[in-house]
Amino acid sequence: MLWVDKYRPKTLDHVMVHDLIAQNLKKLVTEQDCPHLLFYGPSGSGKKTLIMALLRQMFGPGAEKVKVENRTWKVDAGSRSIDIELTTLQSANHTEISPSDAGFQDRYVVQEIIKDMAKNRPIDTKGKKGGFKVLVLNDVDKLSREAQHSLRRTMEKYSAYCRLILCCNSSSRVTEAIRSRCLNVRINAPSEEQIADVLEFIGKKEGLQLPSGFAARIAEKSNRNLRRAILSFETCRVQQYPFTSKQAIPPMDWEEYISEIASDIMKEQSPKRLFQVRGKLYELLINCIPPEIILKRLVYELLRKLDDELKHEVCHWASYYEHRMRLGQKAIFHIEAFVAKFMSVYKSFLIATFG
Amino acid sequence: MAPILHSSQQWVEKYRPKQVKDVAHQDEVVRVLTNTLETGSCPHMLFYGPPGTGKTTTALAIAHQLFGSELYKSRVLELNASDDRGINVVRTKIKDFAAVAVGTNHPKSGYPCPPFKIIVLDEADSMTEDAQNALRRTMETYSKVTRFFFICNYISRIIEPLASRCAKFRFKPLSEDIMSSRILYICKEEGLNLDDEALSTLSSISQGDLRRAITYLQSAARLFGSSISSKDLISVSGVVPSEVVEGLLAACKSGNFDLANKEVNNFIAEGYPVSQMLNQLIDIIVDKDDISDEQKARICKKLGEVDKRLVDGADEYLQLLDVASNTMQAFGDKPEGFTYEG
Numbered sequence: 008m009l010w011v012d013k014y015r016p017k018t019l020d021h022v023m024v025h026d027l028i029a030q031n032l033k034k035l036v037t038e039q040d041c042p043h044l045l046f047y048g049p050s051g052s053g054k055k056t057l058i059m060a061l062l063r064q065m066f067g068p069g070a071e072k073v074k075v076e077n078r079t080w081k082v083d084a085g086s087r088s089i090d091i092e093l094t095t096l097q098s099a100n101h102t103e104i105s106p107s108d109a110g111f112q113d114r115y116v117v118q119e120i121i122k123d124m125a126k127n128r129p130i131d132t133k134g135k136k137g138g139f140k141v142l143v144l145n146d147v148d149k150l151s152r153e154a155q156h157s158l159r160r161t162m163e164k165y166s167a168y169c170r171l172i173l174c175c176n177s178s179s180r181v182t183e184a185i186r187s188r189c190l191n192v193r194i195n196a197p198s199e200e201q202i203a204d205v206l207e208f209i210g211k212k213e214g215l216q217l218p219s220g221f222a223a224r225i226a227e228k229s230n231r232n233l234r235r236a237i238l239s240f241e242t243c244r245v246q247q248y249p250f251t252s253k254q255a256i257p258p259m260d261w262e263e264y265i266s267e268i269a270s271d272i273m274k275e276q277s278p279k280r281l282f283q284v285r286g287k288l289y290e291l292l293i294n295c296i297p298p299e300i301i302l303k304r305l306v307y308e309l310l311r312k313l314d315d316e317l318k319h320e321v322c323h324w325a326s327y328y329e330h331r332m333r334l335g336q337k338a339i340f341h342i343e344a345f346v347a348k349f350m351s352v353y354k355s356f357l358i359a360t361f362g
Numbered sequence: 363m364a365p366i367l368h369s370s371q372q373w374v375e376k377y378r379p380k381q382v383k384d385v386a387h388q389d390e391v392v393r394v395l396t397n398t399l400e401t402g403s404c405p406h407m408l409f410y411g412p413p414g415t416g417k418t419t420t421a422l423a424i425a426h427q428l429f430g431s432e433l434y435k436s437r438v439l440e441l442n443a444s445d446d447r448g449i450n451v452v453r454t455k456i457k458d459f460a461a462v463a464v465g466t467n468h469p470k471s472g473y474p475c476p477p478f479k480i481i482v483l484d485e486a487d488s489m490t491e492d493a494q495n496a497l498r499r500t501m502e503t504y505s506k507v508t509r510f511f512f513i514c515n516y517i518s519r520i521i522e523p524l525a526s527r528c529a530k531f532r533f534k535p536l537s538e539d540i541m542s543s544r545i546l547y548i549c550k551e552e553g554l555n556l557d558d559e560a561l562s563t564l565s566s567i568s569q570g571d572l573r574r575a576i577t578y579l580q581s582a583a584r585l586f587g588s589s590i591s592s593k594d595l596i597s598v599s600g601v602v603p604s605e606v607v608e609g610l611l612a613a614c615k616s617g618n619f620d621l622a623n624k625e626v627n628n629f630i631a632e633g634y635p636v637s638q639m640l641n642q643l644i645d646i647i648v649d650k651d652d653i654s655d656e657q658k659a660r661i662c663k664k665l666g667e668v669d670k671r672l673v674d675g676a677d678e679y680l681q682l683l684d685v686a687s688n689t690m691q692a693f694g695d696k697p698e699g700f701t702y703e704g
Contacts, residue, residue: 031585042584048633160442177678178600179637187574190581191600196631231631299677306680310623318619319687320700326668326684330676355702 010241011234014209017071019060023205024053024197024233029060032192036064043162043171045147045186047178048194051232054174057194058143061172065141066100073098082115091116101141107149114154117144121161124169140169147173148180159184202226202236209237215244218252228256261296262304269308276350284346288339298338302329302345309349317356324348373580374573377548382423385416386540386572391531395424402428402476406501406510408525410517411533414571417513420533421482428480430473437464442484452496456481460504479508486512487519494521501527535570538562545575554579555589563592567601602634607642614689622686626679636678640665640685657692664688 016022022029035041044061046054062070073096080091091112096103102124106113124140144150150158162171162185173189175181197205206222225243229236239256247254268287271280291301306325310318324345332341379385382395391409398404409417425438439459441451464477483489501510501524512528514520542561549556556564556579568575581598582590596603610629613622629639644665647658668681691698 034587035584038584042581047635049631052631052633178635179672179678180675186600187577190584191598193597193600193633195633303677303679310619315619317702319691319696320702322680322683322687323700326671326676326680329680330671330674333671333675333677352700352702359702 009238010209010213011237014205014212014237015056016060017063019057019064022053022057022060023208024201025057025194028192028194029057032057032061033064035190036061041065041170043166043173043189045173045175045178045181045189045191046194047175047181047191049196049232050176051229051234052194052196053233054194057192058172058174062098062101062141062143066098070098070101073103080116080119082112082119089115095120101143103143103145105145106154107146111151113150114157117150117154117158118161121165121169124165139167141172142169143172143174145174146176147185148175148177152182155182155185159188162188196231197233199223199226199229199231202229202231202233205233206236206240209240213244216249218250221250221252221254225256228258261291261294264291265301265304266308269305269312272309272346272350273312273353276354281343281347281350285339285343288342288346292339298332298342299329302332302342305342305345314356317352320352321349324352372577373548373552374576377544377551377576378419379416379423380426382420382427385420385423386544387536388416388420388531388533391420391533394529394531395420398424399427399474402474404476404478404509406505406512406528408512408514408517408520408528408530409533410514410520410530412535412570413515414568414573414575415533415535416572417533418484421484421511421513425480425482428474428476430475433473433475437479439479439481440484441482449490449493449496452493452500456497457500460500460508463507477507480511481508482511482513484513485515487514487516491521494524498523498527536572537570538565541565541568541570541572541575544572545579548576548579552583553588554583557591560590560592560595563595567595567599600635600638602639602642604642606632606634607639607646610639610686611643611646611689614686615693617690617694619687619690622690623683626683626686629682630679636682637669637672639682640669640672643685653693657695660692660698661689 019029019033046058048054059070076095076097078093078095080093082089082091089112091109093104093106093109093116102120104116104120106116109116121142124142147155159182171189173181173185178186178191178193203222203226206225207217210217210222222240225236225240229239242257243250243254246257264287268284271284271287274280288301292298302325306322309321313321328341328345328348331344332338335341382392382399385392407421409421411417422440426434429437439456441456459479459481462479464479486494497510501508510528512520512524517525517530542565545556545561545564548554564575564578568578578595578599579590582594585598586594606629610622610625613625616622630636644662647653647661647665650658653661664685668685671681672678
C-alpha cells in the first residue's frame with residue numbers, strides 16, 4: 008500500500024492538517040443538520056480525505072465498503088435515447104461520480120442518478136444515521152453550464168432524500184446559484200511546515216531516521232501539495248536508505264522534461280528548433296500530462312530564466328494562449344503558438360540588446 | 363414529496379415575507395399591489411433589479427394573497443430558469459395554461475380572487491429571444507384571463523415589445539438600515555448572537571443582497587454555533603480578506619515581478635476564488651485616490667478581459683498573474699503594448 012493511502016486519516020478526529028475545519032464538520036454531522044456542501048481548494052490539499060472522513064462520520068465504517076460499478080444509463084433526450092456509461096463508486100449510503108466524464112451529456116447523468124437515488128432511499132427516515140443518501144460529485148467546475156443549471160433545481164427538489172457534496176478546484180467556475188445553495192468550505196493547501204510535520208509523523212510511524220531539514224526540503228519542493236510530498240518521500244525511501252542529509256530529491260520526470268524544453272527554446276530560436284520542440288510537446292501530451300499543466304510549468308521555467316523586462320510580456324502571452332487553448336479544440340496548436348511567440352519576442356529582445 | 367426536516371429548512375424560505383406589505387424598501391411596488399388587492403385589477407408586471415431585493419418574494423406574495431392556498435394551484439403557473447423554457451414550452455404549456463377560462467365568483471374563500479390567472483416567469487432574462495417573441499401574441503390574446511409577471515435581473519435582456527406591454531418596477535438594492543433590522547430580527551428568532559462589527563461586515567459583504575446575507579448567516583450559524591464574529595462570516599462567504607488583496611496590490615506597487623508572482627502563487631494555494639479577487643480588486647482600485655485615472659482605466663480594462671477569460675474556463679493562476687503584471691506596468695507608467703512584440 009502506498010503511504011499516501013496508508014496514512015490517509017480515516018476519521019475527522021485524526022485529521023492533522025485541517026483540524027479546525029474537521030471539528031466544524033463534525034459538529035455539523037452531530038447536529039443532524041447537514042446542508043449541501045461545496046469543497047474547493049487546490050489539488051493535494053486534502054479535499055477528498057476530508058470528504059471520506061466526513062462520510063465515515065455520517066454512516067460509520069460502512070462508508071468505506073465501496074464497490075466500483077460501470078453503469079449505463081438510458082436517457083431520453085428529446086426524440087432519441089442515448090446511452091451514457093459512467094463509473095460509479097458506491098456504498099450503501101453514498102454514491103460518488105465524476106459527471107464531467109460524460110462530456111456534454113453530463114446534465115442527464117446528474118438528473119438521472121439523483122432521481123435514481125431518490126427512488127431507492129433508505130426506509131427508516133427516523134433512523135439515527137440520517138434518512139438521506141449522499142451523492143459526491145467530483146470536478147463540478149468542469150460541468151457544463153446546462154448541467155449546473157439543472158443541478159440547482161434538482162438540489163432543491165430532492166433535498167429531503169439526498170445531500171450533495173461537491174468537490175472542485177476553482178469555485179470561480181461554479182455558478183453563483185450553486186454556490187449560494189451550498190455551505191462553502193475552502194480547503195487551503197497545507198503550509199510547508201505542516202507538510203514537514205506530516206512527513207516526520209510518517210517517518211516516525213515507519214521507524215525511519217530522518218536527517219534534520221530533510222522533511223523541510225521535500226516540503227519545499229512539493230509546491231504545497233501534500234500528496235506529492237508524501238509520494239516523493241516514499242520515492243526517496245525506495246532509492247536510498249538510510250537517508251543522507253544531502254540526498255537529492257528526485258523531481259518528477261515530466262517536470263525535468265519541460266525544463267529541458269525551456270532551455271532548448273532559450274538556446275535557439277528557429278523554425279527547426281520549433282519543430283523539435285513540437286515533438287517533445289507531443290511526447291508529453293501522449294503521456295497524458297494535461298496541456299494547461301504543461302503550459303504553466305513551461306511558463307514557470309521560462310520566467311526563472313528571464314530578465315524582469317520580458318517577464319510581463321511572457322506572462323501576458325501565456326495567459327492569452329491558455330485562454331485560447333480552453334476555447335479551442337487541439338491543445339498542441341496553442342502551446343506551439345505560445346512557444347513560437349516566445350521565440351519571436353525573445354529573439355527581438357536579443358537583437359535589441361546585443362545587436 | 364416528504365416534508366423537509368424543520369431544522370434543515372433554509373432560512374431564506376423560512377423568513378420570506380408572506381404578505382406584500384411586509385416587503386421591505388420597495389414602496390412604489392407595494393403601493394400599486396396593495397391597490398390591486400383592493401380593486402382586483404392588475405396590469406402585466408415586469409420586476410427588475412439586482413438579486414436578493416425581493417422580486418420573487420413580491421410576486422409569490424401577491425399571488426398567494428389574491429388566490430389563497432386553495433386556488434393557488436389552479437390559478438398560478440410558476441416557471442423559472444431551471445425548468446425547460448424553450449420555445450416549445452411557450453407554445454404548449456404556457457399557451458394552454460393561459461387559454462383556460464376562469465370563473466369569477468369564489469365568495470367563500472375570503473380572498474379577492476379576481477377573474478384572471480397569473481403566470482410568473484422567474485429569471486425571464488435567460489429566456490431565448492425566440493421564446494420571448496412567441497410570447498408577444500399570447501400575452502395580448504389572453505389578456506382577459508391571464509396576467510404575466512416577468513422577473514429578471516437585467517431589463518436590457520427582455521425584448522422591447524414585451525417590456526412595453528408591462529408595468530415596469532425597479533427594485534432598489536436594500537439600504538444598510540433595512541438589511542440590519544431584518545438580520546437582527548432573524549437573529550432574535552433563531553437565538554443568535556451577533557455583535558455590531560459582524561453586522562456591518564455582513565451588510566458590506568452581501569452588497570445589498572438580502573438573500574445572500576441570510577444564507578451567509580445560516581451557514582455561519584451551522585458551522586460556528588450561536589455566537590458569530592465577523593471573521594466567521596468572512597470565512598463562510600468566500601470573500602477574500604482585505605489584507606490579502608492589499609498584499610497583492612502592494613506587491614504590484616513594489617514593481618518586483620518575482621514578489622508579485624509569489625503572492626499570486628500563495629493566493630492560489632490558499633484556494634481563494636479568483637473571480638472574487640477580481641471583484642474586490644476593482645472596488646479598491648476605483649476608490650483609491652493615489653492612482654491616476656489613466657492607470658485606473660488601464661487596470662480595469664485588463665480586469666474586464668480576464669473576467670471574461672475566467673468565465674470561459676481559463677486557468678486561474680495564469681490569469682491572475684496577467685492581472686498582476688498588467689497592474690504593475692500601469693503603476694510604473696510603462697508604455698502600453700510591448701517592446702519586443704514582433
